[in-house]
Amino acid sequence: MREPHSRIVLGLHRSRYQRHSLNAALDMGIRAIDTAFNYHGFAAHQTLASFGDLLAPFSVSTKVGYFPGAAGAVHSLDPGRLRYALEKTNRDLGRTPDLVFLHNPEQSVSGLPPEEARDCLTLACGVLANAAREGLCGAWGIASWRPGPLVCLVDGDTPRPDVLMVRSGLLVAIDTLDASESLAARWHLPAAAVWGMSPFGGRATDSIWEEINPKVFLRGDSARVCSRLQAAFRAAYYLPRVSSVAVGSDDPGHLRELLDSLGAEVNESTVARYRDLLRRQRGDSNSSSSRSASIRTAAPSST
Structure with a gap:
């Protein structure tokens, strides 16, 4: 069994929730898993609990914010519903989660008048902050797929999360990258958080990873020995700057490949040039041809 890898979190969004996947992750040194109240048809927590002692070595992060609805999952920041989800999470897991995220709060605040949206976010954050103080979770955070609407809502009255989780990597648009960093700055969160x-x-199997060459973001021998997928994964720690990355896979080979990339050295000046190019091409930066051109242009001449 390898030494623990704190820089990779096994994401369970699309997981089949099978014992062998967690066993394989454990053998590779992965000690953190990330799930949510609504994952696996709202049965993720019960399924994980059914694995018994297998769950014990893992740090478990989860999320609350989505609830069963007549037409599928519905989002809510209602304090009562959030509190219910926190208490049910503890019962269903059979343990206290190490970290609970407020799940995509932008879903409920977008479109509200600014003051109402700010109050809604502050109250929801307060529910999780209180839960951490009362022992319903070890720590709390915000997980946001689209952080832009949240930036202007955070002020001195908004409880400060322990962790912020945002999208990272070469497919993230520059507006989202900038908003993620702005949101972290509003809360004075370091990259470690x-x-x-x-x-x-x-x-991970999309053809775009053959159309672009992420290896230009690596230095020296790293660019020679790493695969394109490994290079893209390593670059994700710098777009934006993050300490850990949650990545999902039921394929142990894929996870092992990603683990083997963690020692690769990233060329931060290339990352900076790439971000500048995305800003110049704002609005067109989601196309694979645009990204490929930006990556080639950002690459140092020696690459």
Whole structure:
């Protein structure tokens, strides 16, 4: 069994929740898993609890904010519903979660008048902050897929989360990258308190990873020995700057490949040039051809 790897979190969004996947992760040194109240058809916590002692070595982070609805999952920041989800999470897991995120709060505050949206976010954050103080979770955080609407809502009255989790990687648009960093700055959170997620945009097998060459973001021998997928994963720690990345896979080989990339050295000046190019091409930066051109242009001439 390897030494623990704190820089990778096993994300369970699309997982089949099978014992062998957690066993394989454990053998590779992965000690953190990330799930949510609504994952696995709202049965993620019960399923994990059914694994018994297998769950014990893992730090478990989860999320609350989505609830069963007549037409599928519905989002709510209602304090009573959040408190219910926190208490049910503890019962269903059979243990206190180490970290609970407020799940995509922008879903409920977008479109509200600014003062109402600010109050809604502050109250919801207060529910999680109180839960941490009362022992319903070890710590609390914000997980946001689209952090832009949240930036202007955070002020001195907004409880400060322990962790912020945002999208990271080469497929993240520059507006989202900038908003993620602005939100972390509003709360004075260091990079050590920021996690990345979905480093491949949920598509590790997509053809885009053959169309672009992420290896230009690596230095020296790292660019020679790493695969394109490994290079894209390593770059995700710098787009934006994060300490850990939640990545999902039921394939032990894929996880092992990602683990082996953690020692690769990233060329931060190339990352900075790439971000500048995305800003210049704002609005077109989601196309693979645009990204490929930006990556080639950002690459140092010696690459």
